[in-house]
Amino acid sequence: MTDAKKLAGRVPPRTRMALSAAALLAIGAAGGAGAVQLTRPGVEMAPTIPTAIARLPQASGIVTVKGRVAETYGNQFVVQDGTGRTLVDAGRHDGSDVRVGSVMTVQGRYDDGRLRASYLVDPQGRVDAVGAPPPPPPHGGPGTP
DSSP: OOHHHHHHHHSOHHHHHHHHHHHHHHHHHHHHHHHHHHHSOOOOOOOSSOOOGGGGGGOOSEEEEEEEEEEEETTEEEEEETTEEEEEEOBTOOOTTOOTTOEEEEEEEEETTEEEEEEEEOTTOOEEEOBSOOOOOOTTSTTOO
């Protein structure tokens, strides 16, 4: 007789059932925790040192730009510093508190010739989390004709 069979013969069936249930619960909890971690949004950490606008095409990843607002177009605006100008896409932000001439710090990703903002920091230090608008509802979901 093997050691496993000898051991199985000594452990009462009720105890084996409890150990099996505990193992299944542990596996389920680990799988659930992994699923939750995968569905969370990624953490963005912007650099604290502003990047010169002229250097944005060479920048990769998340950047910070500080400059004066030159023009506004709804939720988009142009910010300029001593080195150049760039278009900022503030996503779902309505742009009502972005004023021409005010100093603005923008944190986000630079791609396709524009800075896609994640955060706007006004001269008083107030931070607004902005970004892409929410995706449209799935076909046949609420809000579709």
